[in-house]
Amino acid sequence: MRVLALLDGTLADPDSPQIRVDDLGLMRGDGVFETILVVGGKPRELTPHLDRLDRSAAMLDMSPPPRAEFERAVELVIGNWTGGEEFALKLVYTRGVEGGDGTPTGFAIGMEIGAKVLKQRAEGLSAVTLDRGIDADLADRAPWLLLGAKSLSYAINMAALREAERRGAAEVIFTTSDGSVLEGPTSTLILVRGKTLVTPPSKLGILPGTTQYALFRAAERAGWTVLVEPIQTGELYDAEGVFLCSSVRKITRVTVLDGKQLPDSAALLTELQGLYESEY
Numbered sequence: 001m002r003v004l005a006l007l008d009g010t011l012a013d014p015d016s017p018q019i020r021v022d023d024l025g026l027m028r029g030d031g032v033f034e035t036i037l038v039v040g041g042k043p044r045e046l047t048p049h050l051d052r053l054d055r056s057a058a059m060l061d062m063s064p065p066p067r068a069e070f071e072r073a074v075e076l077v078i079g080n081w082t083g084g085e086e087f088a089l090k091l092v093y094t095r096g097v098e099g100g101d102g103t104p105t106g107f108a109i110g111m112e113i114g115a116k117v118l119k120q121r122a123e124g125l126s127a128v129t130l131d132r133g134i135d136a137d138l139a140d141r142a143p144w145l146l147l148g149a150k151s152l153s154y155a156i157n158m159a160a161l162r163e164a165e166r167r168g169a170a171e172v173i174f175t176t177s178d179g180s181v182l183e184g185p186t187s188t189l190i191l192v193r194g195k196t197l198v199t200p201p202s203k204l205g206i207l208p209g210t211t212q213y214a215l216f217r218a219a220e221r222a223g224w225t226v227l228v229e230p231i232q233t234g235e236l237y238d239a240e241g242v243f244l245c246s247s248v249r250k251i252t253r254v255t256v257l258d259g260k261q262l263p264d265s266a267a268l269l270t271e272l273q274g275l276y277e278s279e280y
């Protein structure tokens, strides 16, 4: 099941062609996107997602995404969804057609959540660390590299996931050249140390995660300490739990890292899930 809404407030057939072949989103991956979790007809963290869409578009020097039109498209998709209780709602905003009048292309599409994600939510996953080829200062030094923007150019992220598969794992934890932990190709890393949650800072050139933020908000209220600070790869092995979070996967535990078994964090996951769900 899929539902497609356009920015002019109409529904369209997701099985029919809608995008021109010369759209720069298609030709160059020149655009931005968001993926939002909808549960029981309610989009989670909608404002933070729309704010991040704005921020990504600004990093690409695009015109601000029209918020009212995106909100209307979100409502249209949700209102016409007849599939499962939970679904993924993707917002896409591209620079429009090559040589055109500069009108961006935008749409919202609701899609079922894949079986693989549901399995990983329940069972956890194995991950490998992969070098992202950047150092801690690169995002500041070279903003044109768009580190930390949620651009449509995810080919590197997808290639990293294929590399993980070649190495017998399901997921990736990117690291800087000097061994500092970054994020997953589509997720934020969180580590648990006692009653403390830690995630790496977005100034390293990673995406500020809405799921991580929601979890930290709830955890802090419940008396946990939350830290946003650099993490070295070696620290992952000393943690009580390592988790990858994102809107659609929610919180997923990493059970094996670079072939080594990590401590059993199933009970911890239940606790974190409780905190996260308490936000909604």
Ligand code: PLP
Residues within 6 Å of the ligand: 035, 183, 184, 185, 186, 187, 188, 207, 208, 209, 210, 211, 212, 245, 246, 247, 248
């Ligand atoms: N980091 C990257 C690179 C991502 O693509 C995503 C989401 O897809 C995340 C982190 C997690 O962000 P969120 O929790 O807002 O979904």
